[in-house]
Amino acid sequence: MYVNARNDGLGYEPRGENGWRQGVRFGLGHYPGEVRRGPDGRVYEWTERVDGLGNIDGFWSDLTDRAKKVWRGLIETLRKNVANGVLSNPNITLATTHVSGNVDNANARQNIDDTSKGTDASRSSYGTAPGGTVKLDLQMLVALLKLADTYKFSVSELAGGEHAKGSRHYNGVTVDVNIINGKRVGSTHPDIANFMQECRSLGATQVLGPGNPGHDTHVHCAWP
Numbered sequence: 115m116y117v118n119a120r121n122d123g124l125g126y127e128p129r130g131e132n133g134w135r136q137g138v139r140f141g142l143g144h145y146p147g148e149v150r151r152g153p154d155g156r157v158y159e160w161t162e163r164v165d166g167l168g169n170i171d172g173f174w175s176d177l178t179d180r181a182k183k184v185w186r187g188l189i190e191t192l193r194k195n196v197a198n199g200v201l202s203n204p205n206i207t208l209a210t211t212h213v214s215g216n217v218d219n220a221n222a223r224q225n226i227d228d229t230s231k232g233t234d235a236s237r238s239s240y241g242t243a244p245g246g247t248v249k250l251d252l253q254m255l256v257a258l259l260k261l262a263d264t265y266k267f268s269v270s271e272l273a274g275g276e277h278a279k280g281s282r283h284y285n286g287v288t289v290d291v292n293i294i295n296g297k298r299v300g301s302t303h304p305d306i307a308n309f310m311q312e313c314r315s316l317g318a319t320q321v322l323g324p325g326n327p328g329h330d331t332h333v334h335c336a337w338p
């Protein structure tokens with residue numbers, strides 16, 4: 115039996131007892147679950163397990179990294195669940211074609227459907243659209259659900275479609291809405307001002323609509 119000190123924080127390098135990253139001594143743990151702050155300021159936990167030959171194998175596991183992994187997993191689960199909620203919300207209609215008439219797998223419904231399955235959303239690749247995929251922003255998805263508490267609306271574009279160069283649509287943080295409470299978006303629509311204000315209240319930092327160049331037919335809300 116032997117105990118082999120390893121530094122899990124940098125990808126599982128064999129280290130030996132006198133090794134801790136660039137040669138800084140950190141030593142062996144005394145018991146599984148022991149927590150120490152490393153010379154790098156991060157928090158590590160002594161972890162032991164038995165390898166295939168029956169040897170006890172001990173190493174310092176980076177708790178910061180582990181916490182980050184757990185957090186990332188939670189965010190991905192949330193993203194899927196909220197997308198599922200958007201998909202099944204009776205007040206939200208998701209376009210299955212682009213305003214341009216182009217047909218691809220980057221329409222609003224497909225973007226949400228993919229996200230609900232844990233898959234990244236596609237961007238369009240016609241015109242100046244960049245193609246590729248992106249994760250839909252969780253804050254934007256939650257905002258869609260929140261907006262649906264008050265409004266019945268249609269989403270015309272998310273990550274797909276063709277927009278201005280550098281558009282925040284391509285980052286997965288933006289929604290275009292072209293029908294609100296059964297009426298097409300336009301300068302005389304009675305609910306536009308309130309809808310746009312609610313987008314801002316829900317954290318959108320770029321809110322455009324009728325009166326803004328290129329936005330006479332839809333409201334555009336982008337999150338940071």
Ligand SMILES: [Zn+2]
Nearest residue numbers: 283289290334
């Ligand atoms: Zn837009």
